[in-house]
Amino acid sequence: xxxxxxxxxxxxxxxxxxxxxxxxxxxxxxxxxxxxxxxxxxxxxxxxxxxxxxxxxxxxxxxxxxxxxxxxxxxxxxxxxxxxxxxxxxxxxxxxxxxxxxxxxxxxxxxxxxxx
Amino acid sequence: xxxxxxxxxxxxxxxxxxxxxxxxxxxxxxxxxxxxxxxxxxxxxxxxxxxxxxxxxxxxxxxxxxxxxxxxxxxxxxxxxxxxxxxxxxxxxxxxxxxxxxxxxxxxxxxxxxxxxxxxxxxxxxxxxxxxxxxxxxxxxxxxxxxxxxxxxxxxxxxxxx
Amino acid sequence: xxxxxxxxxxxxxxxxxxxxxxxxxxxxxxxxxxxxxxxxxxxxxxxxxxxxxxxxxxxxxxxxxxxxxxxxxxxxxxxxxxxxxxxxxxxxxx
Numbered sequence: 001x002x003x004x005x006x007x008x009x010x011x012x013x014x015x016x017x018x019x020x021x022x023x024x025x026x027x028x029x030x031x032x033x034x035x036x037x038x039x040x041x042x043x044x045x046x047x048x049x050x051x052x053x054x055x056x057x058x059x060x061x062x063x064x065x066x067x068x069x070x071x072x073x074x075x076x077x078x079x080x081x082x083x084x085x086x087x088x089x090x091x092x093x094x095x096x097x098x099x100x101x102x103x104x105x106x107x108x109x110x111x112x113x114x115x116x
Numbered sequence: 117x118x119x120x121x122x123x124x125x126x127x128x129x130x131x132x133x134x135x136x137x138x139x140x141x142x143x144x145x146x147x148x149x150x151x152x153x154x155x156x157x158x159x160x161x162x163x164x165x166x167x168x169x170x171x172x173x174x175x176x177x178x179x180x181x182x183x184x185x186x187x188x189x190x191x192x193x194x195x196x197x198x199x200x201x202x203x204x205x206x207x208x209x210x211x212x213x214x215x216x217x218x219x220x221x222x223x224x225x226x227x228x229x230x231x232x233x234x235x236x237x238x239x240x241x242x243x244x245x246x247x248x249x250x251x252x253x254x255x256x257x258x259x260x261x262x263x264x265x266x267x268x269x270x271x272x273x274x275x276x277x278x
Numbered sequence: 279x280x281x282x283x284x285x286x287x288x289x290x291x292x293x294x295x296x297x298x299x300x301x302x303x304x305x306x307x308x309x310x311x312x313x314x315x316x317x318x319x320x321x322x323x324x325x326x327x328x329x330x331x332x333x334x335x336x337x338x339x340x341x342x343x344x345x346x347x348x349x350x351x352x353x354x355x356x357x358x359x360x361x362x363x364x365x366x367x368x369x370x371x372x
Binding site: 017020023024027028032033035036037039040043044047062065066075076078079080082083086087090096097098099 | 135136138189190193196197200201205207208209210211228229232233235236238239240241242250252254
């Protein structure tokens with residue numbers, strides 16, 4: 001019973017985050033920031049939904065193992081695909097939209113003591 | 117060294133095959149063994165059986181790291197969700213280069229992939245010991261330069277040389 | 279309850295398709311396609327539970343592997359589209 005409620009919460013949370021990630025895909029300005037939103041769908045949305053399904057399997061069995069494998073594959077392949085995509089976009093001459101006038105290097109030396 | 121990696125890869129593949137297939141007849145078990153042998157042979161020919169392709173030296177220390185990484189991912193996700201749902205899109209994307217102190221190739225891969233898995237930051241380019249990172253907020257960029265995650269990655273492989 | 283997750287995934291897939299249609303550059307479309315693939319994996323898994331037939335998980339498992347290979351293959355294709363770019367990219371590699 002508790003497991004059921006917990007799995008419902010996970011499924012709903014995952015569904016909400018999947019939609020939020022898709023909204024982010026629409027709202028963010030360029031391909032670099034959009035890939036953050038896609039990463040959100042890949043990690044948290046997928047992770048929460050699969051976790052919710054795991055709680056419904058009823059014990060340790062083959063289905064649970066397969067779900068764990070799906071989660072593993074998503075988590076290992078998502079950063080690699082993302083990296084290849086962003087690198088290809090950069091090599092093709094896509095310019096990221098950046099905020100002007102941010103000096104990160106100086107704050108690195110002073111260990112972030114300087115307020116921005 | 118290479119033999120040990122081949123054998124461990126074969127065992128892992130066979131366990132994987134056995135669990136997924138669900139057959140127990142001797143003929144099919146033999147076929148599975150043959151398939152695994154061919155796979156290991158191809159991996160050997162492709163020359164991917166190095167410390168990156170089959171990282172058997174990674175100890176169980178990586179499991180606490182995964183849990184910590186999961187916590188970080190959840191935190192970053194809620195932060196990003198809050199940003200995306202607010203009516204004014206308050207992002208301040210920055211991109212910067214940094215030098216990592218990680219000397220090991222596998223450590224660098226783990227570090228770059230962890231950065232990409234955490235939604236507010238992604239690795240754009242990695243060449244030698246230089247990383248180029250795109251972050252969605254200035255605060256996230258400063259967190260990276262605080263080097264907390266880098267230290268944890270270093271801890272996984274502490275004491276292992278080669 | 280699986281129905282709610284299915285509907286959420288379908289809405290997200292529709293939004294992803296909008297981005298794929300709008301996307302100014304080719305990379306936006308590929309990114310959208312990659313996200314669509316991930317959502318398909320979860321959709322197949324959830325659908326298996328919805329129908330009470332967990333055999334669907336095998337398909338989801340295979341799809342998880344194919345999705346990655348497909349993204350890399352498409353990127354590779356667009357990289358070698360122009361011969362000039364291929365040269366500069368190979369020059370970068372050690």
